[in-house]
Amino acid sequence: MALFSKQNKEAFTNPLNLDHPILVQVLGICSALAVTSQLKPAIVMGLAVTVITAFANVIISILRNTIPNRIRIVVQLVVVAALVTIVSQILKAFVYDVSVQLSVYVGLIITNCILMGRLEAFAMQNKPWPSFLDGVGNGIGYAMILIIVGAVREFFGRGSLLGFQIIDCKDFNNGMMTMPAMALILVGIVIWVHRAYFYKEK
């Protein structure tokens, strides 16, 4: 099978649009709401999830024929937990301030439904390469929403982007935007736009 055959392309592009983990499956909402008050942690979180989903997918896909069916969820959890711990340690060593900002949410990637969902639904049945693409696709789909919501919240909440002040005016600061409730409303709006323009009811 060619590296970029039709199926492989679909494994990558479906989660970006028609089978989007947040917009269509509405998974991983908890962390999407919690880390999006500013753009920088949102980007790092999106990256962390992309890396972890991709590699967890590959590892589980390589092991898929040896994994005992009765303990497969346990095995998946061990793999994900190990990867999350490694990523969290790396963040602490190289970008300490971001790891402080993300605090518990990196650890909580373990319980992110997108990961377990992709492992169960895709990696257990598919070869490593398509699984990798599927993981990257889902991770980017997730990161995309985080970045949109993070950018809107930081801009309208603090008048800055990535920490750079764009509108320097005290009255522009909007506490409502920095609260998690606003993230929920924003995600709702993004889902609405997506449904209206891209999603075709079967």
Place this chain on the structure above:
Amino acid sequence: MKLNTNSNAYIIIYSTILVLIVAFLLAFVSQTLKPMQDANVALDTEKQILNSLNLRGLSDDEAHATYEKVVKFDEAQGVYVCTLENGDVKYVLPLKGQGMWGGISCFLAIDSDKNTVYGAYFNHESETAGLGAEIKDNADWQAKFQGKKIFADETKEALALSVEKAVNNETTVDAVTGATVTSTAVSKMLQDQLTKYMDFLKK
């Protein structure tokens, strides 16, 4: 022969090997990155202390160099003794308390009269972003501590420095809007922990 992946023996051996591999891997990663992480934590503490002295926004290298020059830790008192570039001596008291969701801490810099607050920096583990977390993120709020008095009067008998809603006088700082619990916790931390430094403050 095809392996029976559902036999008990296979499951036990499989999980044992998997866990062993993961354990070694994690131990290795943790050991390799530990020195860098420790350095980050130490540098972060140095920056926090400098923040309390109103030396904010320094780069990593600048912060470390300034810290080495300015700050000395007095082990007997548990106080950081700081000599600023203009020769003024300030003391930084490390304080710790319990916030809404986790620990909060503070570096409180005071003048050599041991009564007037020179600057303050607050940190927290897991306060709500945008609300309780403002004690760390909002430098304007921290700046409100400057010039406040720790004691009610010159006799230095009663601690008075506190945080209260809509009160702003010589010893009281206005609370963070929408973060009543955290603000109360900060107030309690100041009261509780400053008591421990009573001997030092009265001298």
